[in-house]
Amino acid sequence: MSGQVAKGVGARQTLRRMKALIQAAQGRLPFFLTLIGVPALIVLSYSRPLGQVYLVEARTLGARVTVAGPDTVWKLPNATLCSDLGSEKDIKRATTWTGTGCNPGLFETIELTGTEIRMPPGVQIQLRAEADGVVLLRRLPDRPDQSDAEPSGIRLTENHNWTPGSLLRIEPADWQRVTLLEFAGDVEIGQETGSGANAYVIEGRYEVREHFLRQFRPWGSTGAEPTTVVTGSLYRGDRVAFRKQSADNLPAETVLATGFIAPNLDLTPGFSIVASSGLEHKQAQLRVKSFGTRETQVKPTWIDRALRDPMLLALTAILGFAVTVLTLVVEIKKISFRAPDQ
């Protein structure tokens, strides 16, 4: 009987303690709401971008461009068209040739002066810089699902077309005179590295710039510049491409990129390329494949955005300063009220 009474007393005490805790918590409800709510709000605010741009700048020995959108026009000062002989190639003759320029066993040679090339969507061009400074523009087979090119080839002169398998060969001195070669389409910078690869990235960097959700304006687009949230470096042998997000087991779709190609100002072999995805492509990713590693998907997280948002950083700094000042004032008041009692 006394045991049962003791148990009842213990249970009442536990209930009383729980009631006291609940009452205390209710008094601190705004505090807890703030403690959980503010971080949740920050995570949600930075979980997605309003707009996103991937920007790549690289020095490379090779790149591949597939034209999309409007026709791409390139102006070349002087070039040599090595026109593919197709089924009339003479491999045996080609192996005995020791000259420079277009191998007569493989190509027909046509000298071009001041050429303007107009490339319709679907045309694929591979650019490659040789060790001696010569730059080759090789026309690859067109993308079958996208090609608007004439079957006879891209017209270069009245009598000559640029057909798949043919090359435009540009001497080093002429390459240095090339002005910017602008493009819009699918671009792949560098080449997957392995034995025999000679079109790889030398060095470069990338950035991801974004507009945040807080910059949404229902009456129109924000006029603010996007903020850089991620930066990174490209290393020798990297291969870079713009892709859309996709499930792991599905091939990634390409993303339209715009940019330009230019000769290196320091006259070193290779060329410079700058490419960026459009601000409206929220699902774009940059895929970087380095030698010996898996392909990396560059994709900012909410932490990247939160740590780079100047407004959040400023608010945090101001709030921290205000709390510090407030604490200081309270302490000073405590000290001054205490002094007369002492």
Added chain:
Amino acid sequence: MVNLKVIVMACTLAANATCALAADRLVLVDLEDEMLPEPRVTAEAVFVGLVRPTNNTNDPEAGETILAALPPDARSADVCVRVTTEDGRYFGHARYSAEAGGASPMTLMDYVPLRPELRDYQAAEIAVLAFPCSADPALTDVAVASWRADDTDDLGQTVTVLVNSFRADEAFLIVNDAKQVTCVPTAGGERAAFDFSCDIDVSEIKAGARIALYRMRGTSIDPEVAINVVGWE
């Protein structure tokens, strides 16, 4: 022992001209293989496979067998086989004893991979290279081989040469210094152990042939790399 020439002559005199000896079955002596977790970008050698596909569909549950065109005089030493998948993840090397002898121009070899994942690959994704072990590592003499085949199968009329061009722009074969064959890029692209395939008609090589590979880069062409194909007729 019956003279092989007498048998062939007797068969050709018969109403049906075709008369084939059952393939000699060789005994597996040693097999080593590996399966890498990631695709390998390049294989070690230029010639990765010399494959004659079958026209009939093979039972996927049947064991892996290799039918190679290696007549008795070409297999005085043991027979070696290399098996490589297109993505370069799987690589196997097997050795078979030719001690049992035999008179057939064809040999049948059971390939029992230690990595069962090899069964997940289609025949078109597998390159087989069969050769007398004495020809290794220079790999001068190579036999035409068929994967997942036996001597009852209907063999195709083309032989596919699978090569690793080491990132060439284009690749070509010249057969017996005469016939020029343009090779075609494989579906695996740059991430493949063999990135070009070249089709040759069987009639051009069944008596033996020299095939030379030429790789084009830019406007120049690499020196040739050549092998001899062992004839079986």
